[in-house]
Amino acid sequence: xxxxxxxxxxKTWGAxxxxxxxxxxxxxxxxxxxATFIVIALFVTMGMRKRALVPGRWQTxxxxxxxxxxxxLGDAAGPEGRKYFPFVFSLFMFVLAANLIGMVPWIHxxxxxxxxxxxxxxxxxVFIGVTIIGFMTHGLKFFGFFVPEGAPWYLLLILVPIxxxxxxxxxxxxxxxxxxNMVAGHTMLKVFGGFVVSLGALGxxxxxxxxxxxxxxVALTGLELLVACxxxxxxxxxTCLYLNDALHMH
Amino acid sequence: xxxxxxxxxxxxxxxxxxxxxxSAAREANEPKKARGLNEATTYGIATRLVAELVxxxxxxxxxxxxxxxxxxxxxxxxxxxxxxxxxAGIVNVMRAAKQLVPKRPDDEDDEKR
Numbered sequence: 001x002x003x004x005x006x007x008x009x010x011k012t013w014g015a016x017x018x019x020x021x022x023x024x025x026x027x028x029x030x031x032x033x034x035a036t037f038i039v040i041a042l043f044v045t046m047g048m049r050k051r052a053l054v055p056g057r058w059q060t061x062x063x064x065x066x067x068x069x070x071x072x073l074g075d076a077a078g079p080e081g082r083k084y085f086p087f088v089f090s091l092f093m094f095v096l097a098a099n100l101i102g103m104v105p106w107i108h109x110x111x112x113x114x115x116x117x118x119x120x121x122x123x124x125x126v127f128i129g130v131t132i133i134g135f136m137t138h139g140l141k142f143f144g145f146f147v148p149e150g151a152p153w154y155l156l157l158i159l160v161p162i163x164x165x166x167x168x169x170x171x172x173x174x175x176x177x178x179x180x181n182m183v184a185g186h187t188m189l190k191v192f193g194g195f196v197v198s199l200g201a202l203g204x205x206x207x208x209x210x211x212x213x214x215x216x217x218v219a220l221t222g223l224e225l226l227v228a229c230x231x232x233x234x235x236x237x238x239t240c241l242y243l244n245d246a247l248h249m250h
Numbered sequence: 251x252x253x254x255x256x257x258x259x260x261x262x263x264x265x266x267x268x269x270x271x272x273s274a275a276r277e278a279n280e281p282k283k284a285r286g287l288n289e290a291t292t293y294g295i296a297t298r299l300v301a302e303l304v305x306x307x308x309x310x311x312x313x314x315x316x317x318x319x320x321x322x323x324x325x326x327x328x329x330x331x332x333x334x335x336x337x338a339g340i341v342n343v344m345r346a347a348k349q350l351v352p353k354r355p356d357d358e359d360d361e362k363r
Binding site for chain 1: 306313
């Protein structure tokens, strides 16, 4: 029986490539990212091709995604945050499509959001970008973000390090949440899938009882679809909140 | 004239009837929809708070370990940083929880934190 974690192995596709000592081979992870990109590009461009005043179903779903993110960004970061809409929208669509494509049970199934390297790279990019935006809007006053107002100086000795650690923990919490959710869900699906196969192989009354883990998988798949959308939403939502902190400082 | 009045009255009755039916249909649909959304956001809130708590501690551990290596002060900086990290994690959770609660007008001093 294959290990339930086997689905997360990164495999090289085609010839291994190396640039300046770094392995840059095309992997199943990279293939999943390309697939995600193509799906999003087709979904948005083909959906908006007609630009009908009265939208059809496809165009409506594209517009719903747009309005959902636009509203979230407006609520969280105010009108100043609007110019970062393209970034937040891309981020949301990328994570959402990646999670949903990962749910499709095909032969090369690979969910790249289940890798901390990928989620941390995205979260770290958000973190660096938001910090730069903070310093660009407020200059050196942005350091005031780490100094709580109205605290006596001897408490600042403890509070400032806490604030700094709290700020630095943002990319970690952002990436770990997405990664842990995807890994946990997919592992659980695989484990119960394993139960179905091994019970079925035993035959007789055991094979009949394989129905129970199978029913559980069906329920779990529904839950995982929800988690896939929810985590994409949370990722984008927190990006908006961090943007708000950088733009307005509390 | 009387004919027109009758017509508009009939239309009004029709509209009223439609209104009642629409609101009944809405009511029938609403609890189900709201429950689904609530459960989704509850799960989102739970994962969010847990990640915030763990992340603070993790950053504390990583920094403490790194600084101990740097200054050769094992294990003192680690101990201090773990405590600060735990505190930062709790601060994170408190802040995240505060954002989730809708603001009330009598929460003035909360805003200054």
